[in-house]
Amino acid sequence: MDSKFVNNDHSVVPLDLNSLYWAERISMKMLRYFYVASHSQTLTQAAERLHISKSPLSAQMRELEAILGVKLFNRDKRSIQLTSTGLTLRHECQSIFSVMESAVSKVTQHARETQGQLRLGIVSSVFWAGFGYACQQLKTQYPRIQFEFLELSPQQQKVALFNNEIDIGFVRYADTLDISPLESCNLYCEPMVVALCDRHELSGCSQLCLSELANEKFVIMSHKNSASAQLVVNHCIKEGFIPQITQEVVEPMTLMNVIESQAGISVVPQSFSRQSWRHIRFISLKQEIHANICAVYNPQKITQEKQALIQSLHQFMNAEPLAPI
Numbered sequence: 001m002d003s004k005f006v007n008n009d010h011s012v013v014p015l016d017l018n019s020l021y022w023a024e025r026i027s028m029k030m031l032r033y034f035y036v037a038s039h040s041q042t043l044t045q046a047a048e049r050l051h052i053s054k055s056p057l058s059a060q061m062r063e064l065e066a067i068l069g070v071k072l073f074n075r076d077k078r079s080i081q082l083t084s085t086g087l088t089l090r091h092e093c094q095s096i097f098s099v100m101e102s103a104v105s106k107v108t109q110h111a112r113e114t115q116g117q118l119r120l121g122i123v124s125s126v127f128w129a130g131f132g133y134a135c136q137q138l139k140t141q142y143p144r145i146q147f148e149f150l151e152l153s154p155q156q157q158k159v160a161l162f163n164n165e166i167d168i169g170f171v172r173y174a175d176t177l178d179i180s181p182l183e184s185c186n187l188y189c190e191p192m193v194v195a196l197c198d199r200h201e202l203s204g205c206s207q208l209c210l211s212e213l214a215n216e217k218f219v220i221m222s223h224k225n226s227a228s229a230q231l232v233v234n235h236c237i238k239e240g241f242i243p244q245i246t247q248e249v250v251e252p253m254t255l256m257n258v259i260e261s262q263a264g265i266s267v268v269p270q271s272f273s274r275q276s277w278r279h280i281r282f283i284s285l286k287q288e289i290h291a292n293i294c295a296v297y298n299p300q301k302i303t304q305e306k307q308a309l310i311q312s313l314h315q316f317m318n319a320e321p322l323a324p325i
Helices: 028-038 043-050 054-068 084-114 124-129 131-141 154-162 228-238 252-260 270-274 304-317
Strands: 073-075 080-082 117-122 146-151 168-172 183-188 192-197 217-221 244-249 266-269 280-285 293-297
Touching (some): 043 054, 080 084, 117 124, 117 154, 124 131, 124 252, 124 270, 131 304, 154 293, 183 304, 192 270, 217 228, 252 280, 270 280, 293 304
Parallel strands (some): 117 146, 117 168
Antiparallel strands (some): 073 080, 192 266, 192 280
């Protein structure tokens, strides 16, 4: 840090914004417009990406050049190209936006922590494995904390963790296989089982091998929302066949309703059997496919209190045993 901004006791002296001639002339919007334009071939293309007309964008770029006293673009009738100075500004914009994003994230995270708020990202199926019961116990153990649940896909949770929008995420095992630099830990271990209509010819079996499902029509969770779907497919391929996937769905409830209507079978977490499905049978699999519920977190932002909270969830979720299939 520049020494003129530090006292002898190493405390930081607030900046005098009045001494910064550009402080009220260059806005974040202006820099954002420039940044988008710098990655576009024409101002028309940049304007379309920004959802504005070309005229105000062009005016903002001319004003930015005038304030800085430099030329940022080489323009012709067909395209725009950055000057070497423009390339430098684009690089600096990346740093500015990164610092701003980090600052906003730190402020919002600090506000949540000081106000006793904790944001948890979830996939809806975790409630079928005792997560709701565990959260009730958690609120008793941590009465000063206000819990907020955000239903997000595993991929959305990973982004939210990086952006400090959630504190801890809860996903299935398959969504923890490639999450570095994030980390995860098991909360509740459970296997996958076969789910099929009770009128299906295989409904009387006590156990099934994946190879016995080679000619069946599969209904699965959307690949975009769950890596568990690809995990099941990979296990089928190991058994020598590619599953016939006839439909992908987003919500677990939809998946089960489709199975109940005899439109296909599926391989699902065992905890799905805890719900009251009138015409669905759940049959154990010979192959072991993990459907564990896991906590996902940013190791750089995990605190002792959050670690203790995760440990408590683990204990509570395993305190209420699943009913047998």
